[in-house]
Amino acid sequence: MNSQQQIPRNALVWMIISLFTLAAPHVSRLPLWVLAVYGVAALWRSMVYRGLWSFPGRLAKLALILCACAGIYASYGSMQGLEPTVALLLTAFALKLIELARRKDAYVLLFLGYFICISEFLFSQELLIVLYSVLNITLITTALVALHQPAQHRFNGGSLRLAAVMLTQAFPLMLVLFFLFPRIGPLWSVPIKRHTAKTGVSDAMQPGDISHLSQSDEVAFRVKFQGEIPPRSKLYWRGLVFSRLTDGAWRRLKNHEMASNERWPTPITIDDEPLRYSVIINPTQQHWLYSLRYAESEQAGIKATTDYLLYSSVALEEQYRYRAHSWPDAALEPKLSDWRRRTELQLPKASNPRTRQLARDMRAASASDGAFVAAVLAMFTRQPFVYTLQPPRLGSDPMDRFLFQTRRGFCEHYAYAFAVMMRAADVPARVVAGYQGGEINPVNRTVIVHQFDAHAWVEVWLSGRGWVRVDPTAAVSPQRIELGLEQAVATEGSFLADSPLSPLRYRSISWLNSVRLRYDALTYQWQNWVMGFNSDQQYRVLQELLGQLDTSKFILILLGSGTLVLLPVAGSLLARNRIRTLSPLDQAYLTFCDRLSRLGVMRSPGEGPAAFAERAAQALPQWAPLLQRLTEIYCDLTYADADLSVTRRAQLKQEFKLGLRRLKRARQAH
């Protein structure tokens, strides 16, 4: 093996470091045995380096590869999808390290490392992950640099410095490319995340679902309002409407379950100014979008449904941004069709008999539907109902048990019970699921809606008013609506009980909270400008900056920015202080020789100053005194250094300089 092919130990160390830093963010998605492979790989390779073990043989390698594939298949149940692919990449990275013998292998390993960085972005593009990936990329580049520093066997940071410098120099041009590169649609369909659990509100609701969701402190979406933010008690983010109650669960109406003439929303007349806002929603793997009622969006890819919801035509695999406008006071569906009325009154026969009976009795005692609604709400307020994150389990006839026995429930229990009672008394009603409230970030005036803001409430159809929002939870626990979940369950101490490290639990520590909010504001900007940067935004930004767009402008910008960046880099690299081999005095003497050579007298190599002066004086007798004098000065300054005072030295130098000038003129006269 020649010396060029060997891998310096320094590079090997950097590679092993990047091996672990690369795998770290993937840990939660990987089966444990892959981590074991990492440990073994690092150990094996360092043992090979120390000469204790040997490289794996051909057969061993084959066995390792087959085992890895089988392991991944066993762990994920398939080889398709993003997660198994990434797990395979990571395992390949570790296995490649074991057989890392030549520089060629190292290239494969390191380029694989860059791929692993990219694969991390497919799961998350959060600011922290990106910063961490910058570290990873720096480490890989460092290893790449160290690979080309032969004979550097002591671990050192020189290559790290160069890698950091090069990446910094590459950064500005990367920005230019990032903004200019045309964003075209996907060329073909790619494996998607199959194994990630769908987060957020799901398309069916059973008692316990939302209280379960409320254990999560993840951000569901962030909203930026144009103008004032409405009071939080008005912030009901509608996501899904559940009109069907079957098997103890509320479900939404599927398209095929609707009568064909019911598939389009009935138009609504509105004339006042809407609330305008934009939402950045984190991936849900679902289609529904959250909006205030009554919402419209002009964005392509967003449909409106019959129950006045916004619906994305593709599942949200990536973070998604949409603009919408709402008229919160608009009357929804003032006229109810027969089919719609039937649907919204449907109740499974023979379930919850006591609840139905109670509803019928209360309706009979009320003057109108509106009075009936108020009476049921008053019942929730008056009777000892408890709003809790830890509701007891309910068996069959859940609402009977809930209303008459346990009386402890979360929002979905109250909404469920309320809707059942309404329907039992022939008042059309449905459950709406979504989020309520949100945290207002004072830093950038965005509303942060967390998963624990998930909520369910009821819409009741009252003649003349259309669908009216009724929130039975507000009757039980007004704090939930006014202040949020944390205050509502404060006495219980159950807020985010499962995530003791969540920064949201420490909102009372003001500096920590202010850091969290600042970071959240940054995240919003990041999501808005970087992660969400798409062709629309690109077009808008470029047109704003450059006016009309054309190819020649693009090329001009690329070339211009390239020159702007590369020139200083080249300058810093090539104009580095030259090593001076000659003193200024020697240089002056060389100028002297040069002048004489132009007058026809060349100093031959090895000819001393005195000998040269003599020869030159013979050749150019008219200049003889000057030549002798200058040579004398040079010799004095060079060899009699110590005997001369500073002023004398300066004088002599000056004289030498004047003499040179005379010689120059002599050349012109010549």
Added chain:
Amino acid sequence: MRVRQEPDVKIGLRYRWQRRFLTWINRRAPPARSVTLDQRRIFIFPSRVGFFFFLCLLVMLLTAINYQNNMSFALTFLLTTLFVIAILHTYANLAGLTVHAVRTKPAFPGQHSEFDIRLERGRQRDHYGLRLAWPESTECVINLVQADSVEVRLHTAVDRRGWYNPGRLLLESTYPLGLLRCWTWVDLNLHALVYPQPLASADLPGLATQHPDGAALPISGSDDFYDLRNYHPGDSLRQLHWKSLAKGQPLQSKQYAAYAERSLWLDWAMFPGVGTEQRLSHLCYWALVFERRRYQYGLRLPDQSINPGMGAQHLEKVLTALALYRGGSPTG
């Protein structure tokens, strides 16, 4: 016949291209004992790894497009511009270096000539992974770190007497990322002397009765007259015995006696009837033998003579004369 012509044309074309390249590069970078590398001499092109890297970038770009993933775009572009930045860094790793020809060590055919080269940096920066090689020599990879210059030694197998021209020195580097290869061909005007192949002969004529106490040997070149013998072609004009010619006798040349302990003459004429190269080889052999035995010896060639002497310097002088006889090997 046609079939045979084609490769000829090909070879001719290739030869012409090589010739053209050589004249071009000679004009661009003329031979010199020290060469400072600048943009006129440095070439740069993506290496094979660089092309592999391009392929990886393409796959990354496709990933970014298909997943509509902005950070993947960013990383792909970062690596793309890293490549562009690497062009400058790779270039800077060679630029400003000065290559000095230092010395060569003469060798016998079949041995290795040594070429000493000194690399000197022109800027205060470290240079890594500099690979040096002549087309036929060993190679050497060095760093120039925390030092202003470094000396390297390369070896080349040589086989013909005379000046050996190793051709142009290749100096290349792929530092720092290996994605680009930066190289230069410098002609250092550095030639190695190759001595004739020593070839033992049957005993040197007249040396057969070698007496350690110093017998007179019929070796031409000494001062003491010894004998006359019939003229052989190749005998020096000064040796001719004109008197005998005047007497009408056949042309004779004078033989002088030399004493082994005093000085011996290695003479071109000692090996009559032998070809030039073989003759030089024999002379070379005997010069080495005499040097080893610590005799005084001189050399007389048709076009020059070296007075008797001994010691390493003298031997070198003698061997050099032999090596360069008539400008070196006729086929070389």
